[in-house]
Amino acid sequence: WESAIRTDSIAAWVNEHVVYEETAATQIGSDREEWGSGDYDPTISTLFGSYSLYCRKSGLQAKGKNNFSGDLVELCQQVLGWEVDYHRKSGTGKRCIKGLRLKFTGEQHLSIEEELSKFSKEQQFSVKEDLQTVTKEQEFSIKEELSTVTKEQNSSIKEDLSAVTKDCQHSDLNCDNPEPKLDKHCDSCDNLPIQKFSQESHQPNVNCEEQVINEKFSPPSCHEVVQSDPGRGFGDFERSSQQVTQGSSQESGENQTIPNTPETQTLQQRIVEVWDNKYELGKLVLAVSESELIAETANYTPEQIKHIKEAANRAWKVGLNRDAEYNGERVEIMEARSGSREVRVRTQGGSLLKVKRGNLRPWLGL
Numbered sequence: 001w002e003s004a005i006r007t008d009s010i011a012a013w014v015n016e017h018v019v020y021e022e023t024a025a026t027q028i029g030s031d032r033e034e035w036g037s038g039d040y041d042p043t044i045s046t047l048f049g050s051y052s053l054y055c056r057k058s059g060l061q062a063k064g065k066n067n068f069s070g071d072l073v074e075l076c077q078q079v080l081g082w083e084v085d086y087h088r089k090s091g092t093g094k095r096c097i098k099g100l101r102l103k104f105t106g107e108q109h110l111s112i113e114e115e116l117s118k119f120s121k122e123q124q125f126s127v128k129e130d131l132q133t134v135t136k137e138q139e140f141s142i143k144e145e146l147s148t149v150t151k152e153q154n155s156s157i158k159e160d161l162s163a164v165t166k167d168c169q170h171s172d173l174n175c176d177n178p179e180p181k182l183d184k185h186c187d188s189c190d191n192l193p194i195q196k197f198s199q200e201s202h203q204p205n206v207n208c209e210e211q212v213i214n215e216k217f218s219p220p221s222c223h224e225v226v227q228s229d230p231g232r233g234f235g236d237f238e239r240s241s242q243q244v245t246q247g248s249s250q251e252s253g254e255n256q257t258i259p260n261t262p263e264t265q266t267l268q269q270r271i272v273e274v275w276d277n278k279y280e281l282g283k284l285v286l287a288v289s290e291s292e293l294i295a296e297t298a299n300y301t302p303e304q305i306k307h308i309k310e311a312a313n314r315a316w317k318v319g320l321n322r323d324a325e326y327n328g329e330r331v332e333i334m335e336a337r338s339g340s341r342e343v344r345v346r347t348q349g350g351s352l353l354k355v356k357r358g359n360l361r362p363w364l365g366l
Helices: 002-007 009-017 047-058 065-079 112-170 208-217 246-251 267-273 278-287 290-296 302-315
Strands: 018-027 085-088 095-102 324-326 329-336 342-346 352-356 360-362
Touching: 002 009, 009 018, 009 047, 009 065, 009 112, 018 047, 047 065, 047 095, 065 085, 065 095, 065 302, 065 352, 267 278, 267 290, 278 302, 302 360, 324 342
Parallel strands: none
Antiparallel strands: 018 095, 085 095, 324 329, 324 360, 329 342, 342 352
């Protein structure tokens, strides 16, 4: 915008004297000498009259009336993102631009450049504040989670140690000198010999408490797959951190879910996802085929169709690869030079016209 102010007299005038107001409608005008005499009154002035007076006072070269309105609308739509358009006043039939009004004399209103600078600073402050808030919340959350996990682990360890101690006290096995014995009630073990550990194979001073802790917190092998017993469901078990072998993946392939990616989303889902971002919405609708877009928007309201058209116009770059809409009709773009605001088009009847870029919209078939 700063660059436009330095190089474009219309941008410099808009920066100082024009305000965006959705309900306003100001006459365009065509008289360069509208304020050649008398005091300037913005409440009755036309846009072109105000612009011509500004250029005379500033020593800038004013543009002609034929290019003024088209360049003004294009600047507001493409550079500032304002939703302005041509309009005719009822009764008089005079051409106006809806969405623009002139600043009143003495009105305390920041220039566009000052508003953009203020907005940028507010955004920077907001981002820093949000980052600080998020960091504090994350730190508190991490501390709280660690405290909870530590308490749960301590409680679990104490319960396990207590259970092991009781088992050691009442078991037939001596924890300091383990000697396995057969279960007295095991009917199928009557003919099995009772084996004793030799002193060479026996691990002395086995600590039952340490053994339970090691078994509880040792991670499984990277290649281990936990097997389920017949009495439990598959959901009660977890696989290890490494991927299961290729054969197992193929066997369970039919249970895999399809990820939710842009390639798998429907057009409606993608439109809803970017609905509030006009630029992204515009890129999306320009990328789909005309027939697909027409089918998708068949039940849309007029307001929704208008929203889609505005989004497409914001993201559209004039080129020979897409037809355009001019005065509600489909036209073919024949010539669009880089840096030029005039575009040569051909109508359905075969007529060749030279029109302003601001008067064209991308053809969507809607």
